[in-house]
Amino acid sequence: MxxxxxxxxxxxxxxxxxxxxxxxxxxxxxxxxxxxxxxxxxxxxxxxxxxxxxxxxxxxxxxxxxxxxxxxxxxxxxxxxxxxxxxxxxxxxxxxxxxxxxxxxxxxxxxxxxxxxxGSSRVSAAAPESSWHTTLLAVAMVLDQPQPSVLEQRRVVADQDGLSSLDLAVSLPSGREDLEVTVLYGGTLVDRGMEATDRWGYGIEMPRPLARGESCEVAILFRPATLRPCMVSVPRHPCDQFDLRVRFGADRPREVWALDGAFQRDVSDSGYRGRRHEVDEAGELHLTFHHLTPGMAYGARWTTGRPEENSR
Structure with missing residues (x-):
């Protein structure tokens, strides 16, 4: 070429x-x-x-x-x-x-x-083709319980033979010690340490290697000690669909903004608005995104009047 x-x-x-x-x-x-x-x-x-x-x-x-x-x-x-x-x-x-x-x-x-x-760059080697992609990422965030929780369910498809693990990450408002993580099904959790001051890297080791075209499902429950007023996904690998549900309950936010393909810095930028979205009568928010671009942010941010935040 x-x-x-x-x-x-x-x-x-x-x-x-x-x-x-x-x-x-x-x-x-x-x-x-x-x-x-x-x-x-x-x-x-x-x-x-x-x-x-x-x-x-x-x-x-x-x-x-x-x-x-x-x-x-x-x-x-x-x-x-x-x-x-x-x-x-x-x-x-x-x-x-x-x-x-x-x-x-x-x-x-x-x-x-x-x-x-x-392949001739001195800046960095070319990004390799993704070894897997997500067909459906479903996240349910519950905020009206004594301890907030985030349930993440993911269906992935192997894009090459021998896929044995998934590389993932989560952004934290505080240290890793303030986050309780439980794999409900789909594999074994691997702690890969802090990748940045506010980002923890982890992996899921599959029960067995997948052949190209095979799929599997993984469910993980997160219980954070502190929260940020947002819930976003910044995929590292291609993602066909992201389904997000947030239950606020009676303590509804003043404003909710949908972030559809925003830059990561916009998630915490109060000057960036996104698309305004309403919370329903049950105090719930439901958003769906399709064909997510790796590295871009998708999800929601809200205004509560409190300093606590949450970001994924």
Whole structure:
């Protein structure tokens, strides 16, 4: 694969509606190869493969370049404007820079994405294809009991033979010692330690290795000692559907905002609103998201008037 040709194809893809346009006509042979697009793939499959692969590669870029790239190709949910210049202006507002600066960052990001895809980058090795993906992630958060709890149920499919474990993580408002974790079914918990000051990495060892195309289901119960006023998923691997339920009970929040493909920093940014959503008469919130982009945040944030928060 030639890097120069791939750069040109990426520059062509960013025009017009980006990935929201007629991608089957504008995804060239080098980009198809980089994203494992086959001749039999239709519009939806091409869009999903290209968006997924570019998102994986963009995860290796600095945050400003990553934002510029996801906006340029209309991968970010809030950057689905019909014109490239509109998406550039959107990104410029987000990073508080002028559009000319963002255009330069898009060009820089495209160069780095092409290097990553062709395996010639000095910044980082190209992201490997995911070894598994989630077909359904269902999270139920209960806040009207003496101790809050979060039930996570996940159905995953192996994308390669011999899948024996799942790599996962959870963000914590305090230390790992304040989180009680119980695997209800599906495997054995592996503590991988703190990956960052507020992120604990863990794994699930499967009862047996899975062959490519096999599926399994895992359920984990989390009982945190402290909470943040949000519940979001930031998938590391492709996820087809995320179903979120939050039970507030009588202690309803003042405002609830749905976050659909937000950047991670927006989760805790009070200036970022998202889409306003109502809580029903039972004091419950129900949201569903489809075709989640790895590295982006999906879920809800609410205003309670209290400092406690929760984030996943």
């Amino acid at each position: 030639e890097r120069a040709e791939l750069v040109q194809e990426l520059k062509t893809l960013r025009k017009g509606r980006g990935l929201q346009g007629k991608v089957e006509e504008r995804v060239g042979p080098f980009l198809r190869s980089a994203c494992s697009v086959s001749e039999d793939d239709g519009l939806m499959a091409i869009r999903a493969k290209v968006a997924g692969r570019l998102s994986e590669l963009a995860a290796h870029l600095p945050e400003d370049l990553r934002l510029a790239a996801l906006a340029a190709f209309a991968i970010a949910a809030e950057a689905h404007q019909p014109l490239y210049q509109d998406r550039v202006r959107w990104a410029a507002r987000r990073v508080d820079r002028d559009p000319r600066t963002v255009r330069r960052r898009v060009d820089e990001a495209i160069d780095l994405l092409a290097e990553l895809a062709t």
